[in-house]
Amino acid sequence: MKSFAKFVKGMAGWLILLICICLCLYCIISAVFPLEYYEIIKTYSGKYDLDTATVCAFINAESHFDCEAESHKGAKGLMQIMDGTALWAAEEIPLDDFQPEDITDPDTNIHIGCWYLNRLTKQFDGDKTLIMAAYNAGSGNVTGWLYNEDYSPDGKTLEKIPYAETEKYVKKINFYEKVYRLLIKVNFYE
Numbered sequence: 001m002k003s004f005a006k007f008v009k010g011m012a013g014w015l016i017l018l019i020c021i022c023l024c025l026y027c028i029i030s031a032v033f034p035l036e037y038y039e040i041i042k043t044y045s046g047k048y049d050l051d052t053a054t055v056c057a058f059i060n061a062e063s064h065f066d067c068e069a070e071s072h073k074g075a076k077g078l079m080q081i082m083d084g085t086a087l088w089a090a091e092e093i094p095l096d097d098f099q100p101e102d103i104t105d106p107d108t109n110i111h112i113g114c115w116y117l118n119r120l121t122k123q124f125d126g127d128k129t130l131i132m133a134a135y136n137a138g139s140g141n142v143t144g145w146l147y148n149e150d151y152s153p154d155g156k157t158l159e160k161i162p163y164a165e166t167e168k169y170v171k172k173i174n175f176y177e178k179v180y181r182l183l184i185k186v187n188f189y190e
Helices: 002-032 038-047 052-063 083-092 100-104 106-123 128-137 139-146 164-185
Strands: none
Touching (some): 038 106, 052 164, 083 100, 083 106, 100 106, 128 139
16 A cells, blocks of 8 residues: 555656646747737738748747837837838738838738738749748849849749848748747647
8 A cells, every 4th residue: 555655646746747847848838939919910811811820930030029129220010010111011001091100019010011921922922932031131132132043043942042141030930930830730829
């Protein structure tokens, strides 16, 4: 009887340890891969025919879900939209009564960011590498790289990204997208 009690006590200790490890993992994953504004993300990713996990990956890479984030270059909000892009998008979408300060509003920022990703998707025929690179380095740079045989032997795909920051960014988005797809699939955030 004593050995059974000792066994149960030992198993209880292991169970407590396992629960603590799971809680720690949950906290770490939640901190590294946050997910806020999910309903807004689903709405606009659906409207612009984008993968929800992809939009989450961009938001995490751009601002880590901080709607007040501002880059040293002046990009603002969750998806780090420049004022010029925001004004252009507001006309094209159109967004009634848009003011530049609206760009930090999560709904407006995600709406414009998804619209822009959709536009890049059309411009680059759905090539994810080109879309990601263009979001980071600008579509003009990516178009120029496609005309340079050192970077694109076929003029349609990039074999090499000349900006180290953009190359790293594309890898980050690809990784984040896979993680978000898995976490959303297993209902991690519910």
